[in-house]
Amino acid sequence: MSQTLNPAADDFQRLRDSFAQQTAMRTLGIEIHHIKSGEIELGMPYQTQLCQQHGFIHAGISTAALDSACGYAAFTLMPEDSGILTVEFKTSLLAPAQGEEFRFRGKVLRPGRQLYFSQGEAYALLQGEERLIATMSATLMCIQGREHIKN
Template sequence: MTDLPPADFRERITRSFGRQRAMGLIGAQLTRVEHGTVEIELPFDEKLTQQHGFLHAGVISAALDSACGYAAYTVIDADASILTIEFKVNLMSPGRGDWFLFRGEVTKPGSNIIVADGRAYSITDGPAKLIASMTGTMMVVRGRQDVAG
């Protein structure tokens, strides 16, 4: 990561997240935005489960992708944007809990390509439980009107 975060990245990410209808549809909330790290939280909802009652892998993947993408967004210039070009998810435990936390962290910043790692946790009465991890590759996009902020 660069030594200095881009100006106003928190405001830009908050505005962008508000326009992301997929995260709104599932009830996800942006809860932490720091230089190189973003967290998204999601309450359990039966409408987001698979046939066994666990949080669906697609929902987990989508939230991790957003957390990693926005983590990458914290280290780019204000006139650029981010698009995911690849990710891999490891599902390590069933998505069972009252709340879910998705944390994305920049692993390798770059001017064109950024790598971020994500972790998904289920939260109940006890300690948070790691349920999934992601490694994602993000492309920095500049000068495209259809992919702005």
């Protein structure tokens, strides 16, 4: 039976607490901008230390951010006592990651009891204009009953 698309009673505090534990996201300067049931938007400023040799944000950085966006979109729909792990993802790089800041949006396409299917999109913002730079399709697993994989 699929989970319902209703926000948690805690107004996503469990998700915020979980995200705050991700030292990788903190290191990359990625923050939560918006959350709603089955969706999330993360943001990151341009940082030269995250670039590849041509001055574009490295594809690995965009992929990591999209993975978190897809995962946390699914996490908004998971039971309170659960944790989440990525099972699989595919990233398509559509344009160089060049901009003043970046947005990473995740949306659940199909929730399930154990597997969730999400879609992610990465955007570069340059002079107020948003440009799609990458997409991701991801499969996430709801983990329950494992004390070390919770929230």
